[in-house]
Amino acid sequence: MESSVLVIAIFVLGIIAFVVGRSRSVAISQNVGGIRFLNSLPFYYGALTALWCAIPSFLVFAVWSLFDDTIIRSTIIATLPAEAADSVGGNLNLLFNQIYNVSVGAAGSDSAPDYMVAAAQHLHSLQAISRWALTGLVLACALSTSIVVWSKINPQLKARYQVERVFRSFLFLCSSLAILTTIGIVVSVLFESIRFFSMVSPVDFLFGLEWSPQMAIRADQEGSSGSFGAIPLFTGTLLIALIALIIAVPCGLMTAIFLSEYASSRIRDIIKPMLEVLAGIPTVVYGFFAALTVAPFIRDMGLNIGLDQWLPISSESALAAGLVMGVMIIPFVSSLSDDVINAVPQSLRDGALGLGSTRSEVIKQVVIPAALPGIVGGVLLAASRAIGETMIVVMAAGLAANLTLNPLDSVTTVTVQIVTLLVGDQEFDSPKTLAAFALGLMLFLVTLSLNYFALHIVKKYREQYD
Amino acid sequence: MTSPNNSKPLSKQAALVQKNLAKRYASERRFKAYGLASVLFGLCALLVLFVEIFGGGLGGFKTTQVALTLELDSDVLEVYDATNPDEILSGNYTGVIRNALKERFPDAAGRKEKRALYSMISVGATYDLRDQLAKDPDLLDTSIDVWVLADDDVDTYYKSLSSVPYAERMSDKQQQWVQNLIDQQEIRTIFNTRFFTGGDSSEPEMAGIRGAIMGSLLTMMVTLLLSFPVGVAAAIYLEEYAPKNRLTDFVEVNINNLAAVPSIIFGLLGLAIFINLFEMPRSIPLVGGIVLTLMTLPTIIISSRAAVKAVPPSIREAALGIGASKMQMILHHVLPLAMPGMLTGAIIGMAQALGETAPLLMIGMVAFIMDVPGAINDPATVMPVQIFLWSDSPERAFVEKTSAAIMVLLMFLMFMNAMAVLLRKRLERRW
Numbered sequence: 019m020e021s022s023v024l025v026i027a028i029f030v031l032g033i034i035a036f037v038v039g040r041s042r043s044v045a046i047s048q049n050v051g052g053i054r055f056l057n058s059l060p061f062y063y064g065a066l067t068a069l070w071c072a073i074p075s076f077l078v079f080a081v082w083s084l085f086d087d088t089i090i091r092s093t094i095i096a097t098l099p100a101e102a103a104d105s106v107g108g109n110l111n112l113l114f115n116q117i118y119n120v121s122v123g124a125a126g127s128d129s130a131p132d133y134m135v136a137a138a139q140h141l142h143s144l145q146a147i148s149r150w151a152l153t154g155l156v157l158a159c160a161l162s163t164s165i166v167v168w169s170k171i172n173p174q175l176k177a178r179y180q181v182e183r184v185f186r187s188f189l190f191l192c193s194s195l196a197i198l199t200t201i202g203i204v205v206s207v208l209f210e211s212i213r214f215f216s217m218v219s220p221v222d223f224l225f226g227l228e229w230s231p232q233m234a235i236r237a238d239q240e241g242s243s244g245s246f247g248a249i250p251l252f253t254g255t256l257l258i259a260l261i262a263l264i265i266a267v268p269c270g271l272m273t274a275i276f277l278s279e280y281a282s283s284r285i286r287d288i289i290k291p292m293l294e295v296l297a298g299i300p301t302v303v304y305g306f307f308a309a310l311t312v313a314p315f316i317r318d319m320g321l322n323i324g325l326d327q328w329l330p331i332s333s334e335s336a337l338a339a340g341l342v343m344g345v346m347i348i349p350f351v352s353s354l355s356d357d358v359i360n361a362v363p364q365s366l367r368d369g370a371l372g373l374g375s376t377r378s379e380v381i382k383q384v385v386i387p388a389a390l391p392g393i394v395g396g397v398l399l400a401a402s403r404a405i406g407e408t409m410i411v412v413m414a415a416g417l418a419a420n421l422t423l424n425p426l427d428s429v430t431t432v433t434v435q436i437v438t439l440l441v442g443d444q445e446f447d448s449p450k451t452l453a454a455f456a457l458g459l460m461l462f463l464v465t466l467s468l469n470y471f472a473l474h475i476v477k478k479y480r481e482q483y484d
Numbered sequence: 485m486t487s488p489n490n491s492k493p494l495s496k497q498a499a500l501v502q503k504n505l506a507k508r509y510a511s512e513r514r515f516k517a518y519g520l521a522s523v524l525f526g527l528c529a530l531l532v533l534f535v536e537i538f539g540g541g542l543g544g545f546k547t548t549q550v551a552l553t554l555e556l557d558s559d560v561l562e563v564y565d566a567t568n569p570d571e572i573l574s575g576n577y578t579g580v581i582r583n584a585l586k587e588r589f590p591d592a593a594g595r596k597e598k599r600a601l602y603s604m605i606s607v608g609a610t611y612d613l614r615d616q617l618a619k620d621p622d623l624l625d626t627s628i629d630v631w632v633l634a635d636d637d638v639d640t641y642y643k644s645l646s647s648v649p650y651a652e653r654m655s656d657k658q659q660q661w662v663q664n665l666i667d668q669q670e671i672r673t674i675f676n677t678r679f680f681t682g683g684d685s686s687e688p689e690m691a692g693i694r695g696a697i698m699g700s701l702l703t704m705m706v707t708l709l710l711s712f713p714v715g716v717a718a719a720i721y722l723e724e725y726a727p728k729n730r731l732t733d734f735v736e737v738n739i740n741n742l743a744a745v746p747s748i749i750f751g752l753l754g755l756a757i758f759i760n761l762f763e764m765p766r767s768i769p770l771v772g773g774i775v776l777t778l779m780t781l782p783t784i785i786i787s788s789r790a791a792v793k794a795v796p797p798s799i800r801e802a803a804l805g806i807g808a809s810k811m812q813m814i815l816h817h818v819l820p821l822a823m824p825g826m827l828t829g830a831i832i833g834m835a836q837a838l839g840e841t842a843p844l845l846m847i848g849m850v851a852f853i854m855d856v857p858g859a860i861n862d863p864a865t866v867m868p869v870q871i872f873l874w875s876d877s878p879e880r881a882f883v884e885k886t887s888a889a890i891m892v893l894l895m896f897l898m899f900m901n902a903m904a905v906l907l908r909k910r911l912e913r914r915w
Contacts, residue, residue: 087763178809181811182809182810182811185811186721186725186811188717189717189718189720189721189725190721190725192713192714192715192717192718192721193717193718193719193721193722193726193735193785194735195714195718195778195781196718196735196738196739196742196781196782196785197734197735197738199738199742199753199778199781200738200741200742202753202757202778203745203749203750203752203753206752206753206755206756206757206761207749207752207753207756209756210756268522269522269525269526270522272518272519272521272522272523273519273522273523273526275519276516276519276520276522276523277523279519280516280519280520281523289523289527292527292530293523293526293527293530295530296526296529296530298835298839298897298901299533299839299894299897300838300839300840300841300868300893300897301839301841301842302839302841302868302869302871302872302875303533303537303839303871303890303893303894304533305872305875306537306871306875306886306887306890307533307536307537309875310536310875310883311532311536345526345529348522348526348529349526352526376508376509376511376512377512377515377516378511378512378514378515378516379508379512381515382515399744402744402746403744403746405746406745406746406747406748406749407746408746408747408748408841408842409841409842409868409872412842412872413872413875413876433746433748433842436748436752436846437748437842437845437846440751440752440755440845440846441845441846441850454752455752455756458748458749458752461746461748461749462745462749465744465745465746465749466741466745469740469741469744469745470737470741472744473737473740473741473744
């Protein structure tokens with residue numbers, strides 16, 4: 019049976035088990051004087067039977083599907099003659115893929131050597147056996163467990179208690195997915211990074227001034243020190259993030275102040291959703307806008323006022339990417355600042371106003387100092403966003419790893435390099451691919467610590483006025 | 485406030501205050517102006533962005549056609565039985581169109597000019613002709629007047645004639661021919677249905693977003709089916725069951741941090757775990773949906789928790805008081821009451837996932853795929869990635885296609901956000 023059919027079969031069996039379990043509890047209750055003499059409602063007896071029917075068989079199914087490919091693969095490879103491994107230079111994965119292609123009758127399978135045809139037939143039979151064995155096992159498991167539960171149904175069975183325990187465990191599993199995701203990120207990024215650092219020294223990576231991973235394709239260059247120096251990427255990332263923050267922080271903060279302290283509620287109701295549209299626009303749209311409109315505009319302006327005599331001007335500039343990214347972050351900063359400004363108690367404002375301050379003096383000398391920790395937290399979160407932003411810089415910032423602080427020149431960032439190194443076919447044993455994971459690790463660590471500090475500060479700040 | 489020439493002399497402090505007052509009011513006005521300026525800056529940026537996209541994208545919904553008289557000669561076509569699918573498939577439609585072009589513009593002399601002439605009609609025209617013949621076999625050996633699809637260079641040039649002509653890829657001769665067609669009214673632009681019914685193509689005039697829309701729908705379906713139940717369950721656990729201990733704190737810290745982790749990191753996770761470790765195929769909506777699920781889950785959990793929190797404790801106590809179990813209390817009372825808030829959060833999370841590009845690049849959804857995907861394990865691309873791919877293409881005609889695709893994507897997003905707002909308005913309850 020196909021695995022999707024099998025999953026549906028488990029599901030259908032579960033429903034049947036529910037109906038059967040429920041009706042049995044109702045039937046039993048007739049002997050003792052009605053369902054009010056049952057420990058739980060009939061629904062729970064049905065649910066218990068269904069859970070026992072579906073969960074164990076589904077686990078069997080999952081474990082089997084996870085391992086059967088590996089087992090079949092190693093069986094096939096173990097039975098191959100020695101010359102087979104030599105023919106592909108010991109690359110067993112390649113060999114197995116060839117066998118697989120023969121077995122599904124892909125192009126060129128007619129000319130395959132005899133041992134390969136035999137192995138392909140062997141593979142076919144093993145796959146068939148595995149499929150049928152799995153079907154049998156799953157169905158047997160589903161039937162046996164549900165029959166056991168079915169036979170145990172009696173008025174004293176605490177069905178509700180057990181069902182609720184399963185329900186609670188399910189909820190717990192779902193919430194622990196967040197931990198699993200974090201672990202998954204750390205493990206996936208960390209392992210590949212460790213492999214990378216076994217080829218390229220971390221010192222060269224962190225402090226090297228030259229980034230040219232393309233050269234690593236040549237055999238004599240592979241893993242050579244100097245071509246994986248990430249400093250140009252870090253400076254490029256920081257330059258663009260800085261430009262973005264210079265735009266977004268004052269603008270976002272002043273927007274929040276204007277809307278919460280000056281604007282009438284009617285104006286606020288119109289303008290706030292309009293600014294939130296900015297936050298909802300996909301980053302790829304901003305990237306298109308930056309590359310097509312803003313970058314040429316900045317370049318032409320730079321050329322028109324003759325800046326190119328002193329500075330190199332590129333058509334893909336850090337300024338264009340940073341500017342557009344700043345616009346994107348404005349609503350983010352403004353909504354965070356809005357939250358913290360509103361959290362400042364009204365009594366502080368009233369006190370300052372009562373002493374004769376103007377509104378701007380209240381804001382500048384009372385509200386902002388009181389809200390400062392929250393604002394700093396918001397700025398840190400915005401910085402983490404700017405550093406991790408990908409599409410705008412991929413489309414507008416370019417690929418040249420220039421070590422420069424000139425905002426009109428083309429720079430590259432960590433995220434751009436991750437995308438360029440990983441899009442397309444990769445081999446997971448070349449430093450070029452693994453470098454992307456090392457960059458990902460840096461990005462994760464930096465954004466994680468920024469987020470952690472920011473959330474910590476904001477939380478502390480909230481508690482202060484609660 | 486008294487004026488300075490009042491009878492009573494001011495005290496020293498009052499005079500000082502009076503002197504500063506003008507300055508303070510000026511600074512007040514300045515401060516307010518800064519605020520207004522930054523609001524206006526944001527709104528201007530929004531306006532410029534929309535004008536730029538919508539101004540450039542409207543052309544993408546139109547396509548240029550040229551009127552030709554085609555002789556469906558069976559000897560040229562090498563199709564003798566138009567009911568035979570094999571013969572129809574292998575017919576020489578290019579020859580028919582080329583003959584018609586030669587007939588229409590006899591002044592094309594020499595190989596170079598002829599090639600320039602032939603290049604003015606899209607290869608898509610041959611497919612249209614084939615479909616037409618397959619549908620109506622009686623057309624064989626007749627002469628038909630049809631509008632055929634023009635090449636993207638002609639399309640761009642013709643559309644640009646009304647403003648600034650863009651003729652970089654058009655020779656003088658070709659421009660003359662287009663002028664001739666205009667004079668004879670044998671060239672027109674019509675609504676581009678192919679844009680909505682076709683898959684991706686390397687020819688801009690034939691490229692459509694149907695494949696990307698389907699890919700997005702399939703990916704969103706996977707994301708919604710996985711992230712909504714899991715997100716709601718996690719939110720209920722954290723709000724209703726979780727004991728106050730370190731594990732719960734750790735879960736909360738994790739969720740808050742994941743909400744702020746850059747999306748590309750989730751792409752790395754998907755690449756390393758699902759593609760590399762589990763050996764799932766690349767470019768399929770299933771993997772894309774799982775990765776986007778992990779990315780949107782924190783958003784959904786956070787908004788669902790807020791919704792659960794908003795249900796007043798009195799409802800829980802009432803349910804428990806009349807003998808409901810905790811699960812009954814949650815499933816029968818808390819969940820239905822919190823559902824509107826949860827749905828709003830889910831829609832916002834989905835809108836976020838719909839616009840996401842970077843993690844999908846990592847798991848190979850950038851491949852050039854012409855077919856429209858039909859299942860969650862067909863190779864597919866999604867709308868933002870399609871926009872990224874087109875914006876990277878050198879052909880100028882793809883610029884307006886990109887803008888048009890962005891308009892479609894923004895329509896979807898606005899629709900989703902409007903739905904979220906509506907849902908909140910309609911179902912919101914004040915206790």
